[in-house]
Amino acid sequence: MEKITSLEYNTLIWFIIRACFVELTITKVLALTKQDSWISILIGIIIGLIPFSIFEYIKNKYPNYNYIILNKKLFKYGNIINLIILIGCIILSTCIFWILVHFANSLFLYKTNPLIISIAFIIPICYASTKEMHIISKVSLIIFYISVIFNIMIMTGLTSEIDISNIKPLFENKSKIIETSLIFTALNITKIFFLNIIPKNKVINHSSKINYLTYFITTINLLDIALSSVCIFGIDLATIYEYPAFQILKRVNILGIISKLESILAIEGIFSIFIVITIIIYYAKAIIIQTFKPKEKTNKYITISICSIILILNNIMFQTKEEANSFFIEPLIYIIYIIFVFLPLITLVKSLYHTENIK
């Protein structure tokens, strides 16, 4: 693996945290905690520091190894742990891919068969996944600049629409705040796990401080999106939309001249999902390579196979939107916490008692 810069690494954090927020998380968060959504996201940001710190600790403690190799070195049954993670990767990437296809289908291509959309999306994802991490991170950096420009445009264009009194009354749905915070953390923060595929020594000028700073900037940006949705629409209108954060984009009006930008601005959300799925597939491919050690020329067929599985599962896993939504709320959250938080936690505990040098 070639080295990537710290900035490129941080843009990956930016996109991984943002992915699925507009397309899924915000709808769930608003439905559960209504005008207290911002409080649940704020608590979610604090809870999210736990998995984020676990990942940072592991990365700093073993700067030469990615998480897959580390499992093999630390545990007797490291391969089994890696295969469990592989299953998690397939499930999570299928769910995220379904969210992407459904988002495009609902808002832009409502007359198109979802199968066609999924084929159109999986091919570029598959192509990107065959590339090395330094190429993916360079693409991420370019898209990051676009993302920042779009975010400035959104903030400028929406300021006049905000009515802060819409977040009142506070703590009306306090019983669900913690549950919602955990959902937010699971869907948005824990995906940073996949950056453990990049060992610390492969990041030029890697700095945990900058990583934490990026974490806070990104999550506060998400908090801003949630607050804007509630403040602009009012909670009652915001909760009737399937994609409230997309609907507020329809109101972006810059200096009374530039408007009707929602389709362009929504591309940023689609890019985030593209990057996160690409990284997950890259991770899954790495597990297969490390576990089964196939010949190098078969590597691209591994990517194609994973993408084909995602494509097939995407079309058979959920028959209706309700089925998908109920899966995203409960089973998926448990799967994410068990595989992407609990397993790294075990690694962390093991590493605390593991004093021998790993070769």
Place this chain on the structure above:
Amino acid sequence: MKKLLLIICLILCGCTDYAELNNLSIVTAMSIDKDEDNYKLSVLIANSPKAQTTSKEGEAKTTVYEGTGKTIAEAIKVIDKKSPKQLYFSHINVVIISKEIGKEGFLKTADWLIRHPQTRDKFYLMQVDDDKASDILKIISPLESFPSQSIATLIESSQNAKSTGDTASYSNFIGRVLETGYEPMMYTIKINGDVKKGSKQSNLETAMPNTYLSLGPLAIYKNDKLIDTSTNKETETIQIINNEIKELIYKIKYKNNNINIFSNNIKTNIDIENKSTIEIKVKAKGSIYEIDDYLNIRELKEINNLEKAWNKSIKKDIEKLINNLKYKYQSDIFGFGNMIYKNYPDRWKQIKNNWNEQFKDLNIKVKVNTKITSTGNLTKTLKEGESWKK
């Protein structure tokens, strides 16, 4: 080959939905009328060929299709069969509903407009009072090519209202209906003159059009149902309280004088004092615009008295309006209930089921603070000048 495939996927993924512009009928306005048990829907098409060419004498440039059905979707299906091109709703600018639709409850018909992926929620929503909603789409204006644009311009350039557009927007109406302790309102529009003459090109040929559209007062709703239409004076007072006034010309009676005061600096704050008291504070600065009789405006005392009279008049208008909202319309269009809900949620839980009665008991204090800062270009009245001559 791989790269080519990738480019094809990225560029052509939307091609299954593609439609040529030539094959689209771009809908810019829509009206909904009640026709016995059915809904009569009319759509105004902006890009018909005759809109793009010079019309012959007596020929209208606009094209309106009508369809009737038990639901809005059914009516659209009927229009779809009539229109040779595919209807495209992304550019809807205005939706007009009839009084009957308002009385029946607008949410019955509102769903399609907000659910359809093509529609945007920031178009204008208006109601007709006595006319048919579909007739509005037929009236052509000398200043704008299409009725939809003419209505939008009417709203946006409404002389005394800077943000009439906010109250008139569709999403604002739906938001108010859904929000706790808030009732919506809607601007009305009316046809002045004969509909048949107004829909012909000849309407544009005279210096003074036979038929034209004008913005009417606000229609007051409760939930999604029309209660009544306010008077012009009430509409002006509502605009003052909602901070929707940009320029106000306010007439007061003072010492047998009809005095008009011009203000472009008027601001209202609504605060909640406690669980049962709301305070409306109006601050305004203005200048004398017109005096039709003698008044010694060089005297500071006289100006102070004039300010007091202006104060009193605005206060009286607001109190009268609040009284009418409490007893005549029984509709909380300013969202006093919403303020109680946001600031005292426990209190709101106790009173929400009985809000109609509680609204009547709500103590609403009105404080007005006005200042006359200028007497215009004159230092005295013309009548005063005339008396010196004698």
